[in-house]
Amino acid sequence: MTAATAMRRHGGTKDGGGRQVLVVDDSRVIRKVALRIVEALGFAGREAENGLVALEACRAAMPEAVLLDWNMPVMDGLAFLEELRRLPGGARPKVVFCTTENEVPQIMRALAAGADEYVMKPFDREIIASKFEQVGLIGS
Numbered sequence: 372m373t374a375a376t377a378m379r380r381h382g383g384t385k386d387g388g389g390r391q392v393l394v395v396d397d398s399r400v401i402r403k404v405a406l407r408i409v410e411a412l413g414f415a416g417r418e419a420e421n422g423l424v425a426l427e428a429c430r431a432a433m434p435e436a437v438l439l440d441w442n443m444p445v446m447d448g449l450a451f452l453e454e455l456r457r458l459p460g461g462a463r464p465k466v467v468f469c470t471t472e473n474e475v476p477q478i479m480r481a482l483a484a485g486a487d488e489y490v491m492k493p494f495d496r497e498i499i500a501s502k503f504e505q506v507g508l509i510g511s
Contacts, residue, residue, distance in 0.1 A: 395425040396440040422451030441470035
């Protein structure tokens, strides 16, 4: 899936209009669940199946936030985050890791690389809403 296809499919625009969240996960099911959640919270959802596709999407239109899996083929979440933060405007998106990685050293690596928050899978709307509130994406 190209970045433009992902943006069109879920209401995003190439020029970055609207409040967009990029969901990056190699599981199609997780992406669909996460997209429903972020769209219910009032965001336009976009998706990418790995970090490389996500970087292409960010270059096309920088999202306001990224929900990011750690373990993916092609480019994992940590490598994506490090590259994202180097892009022009790449410091702006709030990045929430959503992963099964639960070891403290892994969490510390993600936060040191620029993640804003960390969520353990499985997650639901209340958990995502709470994390979005903590990072200032939605009001209380």
